Amino acid sequence: AQRVTQPEKLLSVFKGAPVELKCNYSYSGSPELFWYVQYSRQRLQLLLRHISRESIKGFTADLNKGETSFHLKKPFAQEEDSAMYYCALRTYKYIFGTGTRLKVLA
C-alpha cells in the first residue's frame, strides 16, 4: 500500500536552531516525493520536490531509498518558517501525510 508517514504532529524549536521534519513513505515503485507548506490563512504551496535537489528558503530534503525517507531540514530556523508542512507522494494520484506543524519560537 502507498503511504506517507509524518510521525510528529507538532515540532517546536527556537529561532536559530536546526530543524528536521521527518517523512517516511511506503511505495514499491520509484517514488516522486514533495514537501508542501501551508502558512497561516494561505493555500498549500509547493516547497520543494526531490527531483530538483534544490534549496528553497534554506530548506533541503534528500531522498533515502534505503530508509524510504524524505526528511526536510533547515540548519537555522526563522520565525517566518512557522507553518504546517506536508510530505507528499505522487504515484498515479497524490497522497499526503498527516502534516507537521512547525513553531519557531523567538
Added chain:
Amino acid sequence: NAGVTQTPKFQVLKTGQSMTLQCAQDMNHNSMYWYRQDPGMGLRLIYYSASEGTTDKGEVPNGYNVSRLNKREFSLRLESAAPSQTSVYFCATTTGAAQNTEAFFGQGTRLTVV
C-alpha cells in the same frame, strides 16, 4: 489567471442537508482532486479525476459524490450532510501524467455541519 477557484469559502449546513462544492481551474490541467483537512489527520483524498470523464475513489469517499463536468470543473456533492463531514475541503489540480508534477490548490472551503 485565477488558478484554482473554490466556491463557497464558508458554509454552514444542518444535518441531512445537501450541497455541492465547486472547483474550477483555468490551468488546462488534466487531473483534479478533492481532499479534506482535519486536525491530526492531515490531507485525506476523497475522490480524484485523472482526466475528463473519469473519477475514482480515494481514501475517504463515503458520503460524497463527484462530477467531472468538463476539463475545468470538478464538483463534490454531499447528499446528506453529517457532523463528521465538518472539515476544510481543498480542491487541487495537476497536469496529469508528467513526472514530478506540482499540485496547485484552491483556497479551501470551510464546512460546518450542525
